[in-house]
Amino acid sequence: MPKQEQETASEEVVEVAPGVLRMQLPIWMPGLGHVNMYGLVDDRGLAVVDPGMPGPKSWRAVKARLRSAGYRVGDVHTVLVTHSHPDHFGCAGRLRKEAGAEVVAHRAFTTWTMDPRAAVSEAEAERVEEAAIRAAEGYRGPSADEAPSLAGGPGAPGDDDHGDDMEGRRRLAPWGGPTPWGGHHPAPALVHRMAYRAMRLLFSPPDPTRRVVHGASLRLAGRDWFAVHTPGHTLDHLCLWDPEGGVLLSGDHVLPTITPHIAGSPHGDSLHAYLVTLDLVASLDGVELGLPAHGHPFTDVPGRVEAIKEHHRERVEELRRASLALGPTGVQELSREVFPRRHWGVMAESETFSHLAHLRRAGEAERWEEGGRLVYRATPG
């Protein structure tokens, strides 16, 4: 049986919370069958969250779902993009163009296809991540009345920000190239390279009209929602919290049955950022419903958070043992120790890279450079 995140997109439109519609769009990503585009309805029309992949097929599905829900493209006044993956931002640019919709994303939102000058530098990325960690650790909920203090917490200016000077940042491009841990990741099959090329030529990624930071408030579906910055899966990931309705739009941060990929980065410790912001969303007061970007609505957000944390604890421990057994080793070799062969590749390496950074931060591994690649060794303890 497929996991619920792998189910093909249903054409049904379902109201999953007051004023919140679940509309499923087809996507073509490994291990996923659909993305949930949520419609948040108010007297001006509606806001949509995560409008699918780029391309005409996806656009037709967006229009069809809106029609089933009783809306036209022109009724979309806001598009919220939870993070910079193509199954989430795909039709945002087109909705901006055709409906004049405002496009809201995190301050650090950037995509492969954007002008490299718009990318976030490594130093900037580290600051963004550290701010999220401080804000998550400083959150002393839980009370819906305290929502404004979420905005005012340390490292959480709670205001819109249009970004600092930004310079190029090393990141993994889907069409192959160098990896931050040394070595090269091979280009995908020609057909995939052609598809990426077509995507880059034909579909410009959205340029957010409003870039928000942690704690920013957004008026959607007739009530106030708060942007909760949740880096880990990506640096720019946002969840949306509705204290009044007890709803958390969890994006890819918390999924019902699969654990999202944690992208390693040359800076900081993205797994640490992920774990503390998981704790943050689990501690938000009164959340009774999680609305994920893939899969069904779920009720026990803290329970799901605990299961995901346990998964990472086990995986990190497995990696530590593998590293102790092997001695000084590169990321690729270690990833092949802890992942089954069918998962070998750049995604497995990137996650291993993030887990190694986590061990290193905890003082349980050391790292040095050797022959142009990073070498790690777990320290016995």
Ligand SMILES: [Zn+2]
């Ligand atoms: Zn994602």
Ligand SMILES: [Zn+2]
């Ligand atoms: Zn996704």
